[in-house]
Amino acid sequence: MKLVAVLMLVSITMALPSFSSFQTWLASFQQPLMNLIDNPLRRSTIPQFILDARHPWIIANQRKLERLPNAEVFLCSIPDTKSDEAKEKETTLFGEQLEIPPDLFDKLEIDNNRAGVSRPGWPNAFERLSEMKRCQRALNQVKTLEVNIYVHSGKYSDWYLASLEPLQPPEQLLTLFGDVLESMTSLATLRWGIGKEDTHFFEEAFKSRNLTLPSVKHLAPGPFSEYLVGMCPNLERLESGGGFMWYHGHMPDNRDWRLLFIQSAVSAPKLKRFAMVGANAGWTPPLVSEVVKSMPQIESIGLFGSLGERSHYTGYDTGDSGKLKAILDVVNELTNLTHLDLPGSSDLGVGFNGGPGCGNVYFGKEGRKYRRQVTREGAEATEKGGEIVVANMSHLKSFTIGGTCANITRYEGRMANVTWPWTGRMEEWLLEVVPEIPDHEYIKYGRM
Ligand SMILES: *[C@@H]1O[C@H](CO)[C@@H](O)[C@H](O)[C@H]1NC(C)=O
Ligand SMILES: *[C@@H]1O[C@H](CO)[C@@H](O)[C@H](O)[C@H]1NC(C)=O
Ligand SMILES: *[C@@H]1O[C@H](CO)[C@@H](O)[C@H](O)[C@H]1NC(C)=O
Numbered sequence: 001m002k003l004v005a006v007l008m009l010v011s012i013t014m015a016l017p018s019f020s021s022f023q024t025w026l027a028s029f030q031q032p033l034m035n036l037i038d039n040p041l042r043r044s045t046i047p048q049f050i051l052d053a054r055h056p057w058i059i060a061n062q063r064k065l066e067r068l069p070n071a072e073v074f075l076c077s078i079p080d081t082k083s084d085e086a087k088e089k090e091t092t093l094f095g096e097q098l099e100i101p102p103d104l105f106d107k108l109e110i111d112n113n114r115a116g117v118s119r120p121g122w123p124n125a126f127e128r129l130s131e132m133k134r135c136q137r138a139l140n141q142v143k144t145l146e147v148n149i150y151v152h153s154g155k156y157s158d159w160y161l162a163s164l165e166p167l168q169p170p171e172q173l174l175t176l177f178g179d180v181l182e183s184m185t186s187l188a189t190l191r192w193g194i195g196k197e198d199t200h201f202f203e204e205a206f207k208s209r210n211l212t213l214p215s216v217k218h219l220a221p222g223p224f225s226e227y228l229v230g231m232c233p234n235l236e237r238l239e240s241g242g243g244f245m246w247y248h249g250h251m252p253d254n255r256d257w258r259l260l261f262i263q264s265a266v267s268a269p270k271l272k273r274f275a276m277v278g279a280n281a282g283w284t285p286p287l288v289s290e291v292v293k294s295m296p297q298i299e300s301i302g303l304f305g306s307l308g309e310r311s312h313y314t315g316y317d318t319g320d321s322g323k324l325k326a327i328l329d330v331v332n333e334l335t336n337l338t339h340l341d342l343p344g345s346s347d348l349g350v351g352f353n354g355g356p357g358c359g360n361v362y363f364g365k366e367g368r369k370y371r372r373q374v375t376r377e378g379a380e381a382t383e384k385g386g387e388i389v390v391a392n393m394s395h396l397k398s399f400t401i402g403g404t405c406a407n408i409t410r411y412e413g414r415m416a417n418v419t420w421p422w423t424g425r426m427e428e429w430l431l432e433v434v435p436e437i438p439d440h441e442y443i444k445y446g447r448m
C-alpha cells in the first residue's frame, strides 16, 4: 500500500510538468518506475513484444532463455548470420538444446489493453516498435500483426495511465510505425485498431511517405482507417476490424465510416472477400448497393451485425420483415459471388428477436428449459433464413448464418435443400448445446 502511494506521488510530480516535449515524455515513461509497475519482480531479458506474443515455446522456455548471456540477440539474429560456433554456444545451455521454432514470430501484437495488460497506449506502441525494429528476424518473419491501441484519455480511464499519454501520437511514433511496417516484408495480415479520433495522424504520416505494403493480402482496419486499403496493392481480403469501435461515437461532421470503408475498395482490384459489421444502423439495401458498385468482382461477402437496426426483444414472433429478401436482391448483383455470411437469426428480421438479453431467466432447471426453448426458436429462425437464401440465391456454393455453416444439397448444380446441425434431431441437439448441469454452473447464453 505504502509503495503504491509513493509510486503515485513520484509519477504525478514527474508527469505534470513534462509533456511539452517528446524527449521528456519518453524519458518519464522509460524510467524504471514503469518497468516496476509492469513487472514488479524484475524486467525480463526477453524483449517485451516477444513475451506479448505468448508463443507456447517462449512460455515453456522463458526461464531458460533468461539465463542466456543475451536472450535478445539469441532470439532476434537471423540464422544465417551466426557462425556455427556462436550458434553452438548459444543454443547449448546447461546441456540443454534450445531450438527456435520457425513460427516464433508468425503473429505479433501491439496491444496495451487486453486481458492482463494495462499500459499507456502511445508509449507502449513506441516501446514495442523500437524492440521490433531491433529484431531483424521478427521483421523478416512476421506474417500477422495485430495493432490495438487504446488511448487512456477519457474520464473513465485509469488516471495514472492517462497521465502518461501524450495528447496525440508523437511524430517519432508515426515515423517509427511506417519504418517498421515497411520492414515487415512477409506481413500478410494486418489488423489495425486505432481510435477514430487519432487514426488520421497515421493517415497523414503514411501518405506523405508513400507507404506501400505489397505483401499484405488481408486487412482489418477500424473505422476511418480505410486509407490503408490504397496502400496494399495486393489486397485480397478486407474486413472491418477494431471490434466495437464500429458501434461507438459519431464524428462532428456526420461522416459515415461504413460508407467510406466500402468505397475504399475501389482501390483494391484484387479483392476477393469483403466483410463488415453493419454497426448501429445495420445493413440496408442502399449500403449493399455501395458494395456492388465499389467491388463488383468479389466472390465472398460477410454481412455482420444486423440487417437494419437491431430489433428489440418482444418475446413473440414478429413475422418476416422482408429485410433479408430485400438485401439478397441487391447481393445478387454480385455476379461472381460464391459465399455469403449472414448474422445470427435474431438479426435477420425474420421474426425471431432473441431471448431476454439479461436477467435471471436462464438460471436453474426451469431457466435451462427456457433457454432451450429460445435456442429452438433461434434455430427455427435460422432455417427460415436459410430457406430465403436458397430460394433467392441458389447459385451460391456455401453460406453461413450466425457462424453456422449450412449443409447444402445440390440438384443440377443449384442449391436444392439445406440442413443444419439440428435437422432431424432437434431434441438431442438442444440437450447438447444447453446440457443439464448443476444449478451453480451457469453457462452464458449467446444470441442465436
Ligand atoms: C510520393 O509520391 C509522390 C507522387 O508520386 C511524389 O511526388 C513524392 O515525392 C513522393 N514522396 C516521397 C517521400 O517519396
Ligand atoms: C467475374 O469473374 C470473371 C472471371 O474471373 C471475370 O472475367 C469478370 O470480370 C468478373 N466479374 C466482375 C463483375 O468483375
Ligand atoms: C426469394 O425468397 C422469397 C421468400 O422465400 C420467395 O417468396 C421469393 O420467391 C424468392 N425470390 C426469388 C427470385 O426466388
Ligand SMILES: *[C@@H]1O[C@H](CO)[C@@H](O)[C@H](O)[C@H]1NC(C)=O
Residues within 6 Å of the ligand: 407, 408, 419, 421
Ligand atoms: C450434410 O448432409 C448430408 C445429407 O443429408 C449428410 O449425409 C452429411 O452428414 C451432412 N454433413 C454434415 C457436416 O452435417
Ligand SMILES: *[C@@H]1O[C@H](CO)[C@@H](O)[C@H](O)[C@H]1NC(C)=O
Residues within 6 Å of the ligand: 416, 417, 418, 419, 423, 424
Ligand atoms: C430437405 O432435407 C430434409 C432433411 O433430409 C428433408 O426432411 C426435407 O424433406 C428435404 N426437403 C426437400 C425440399 O427436399
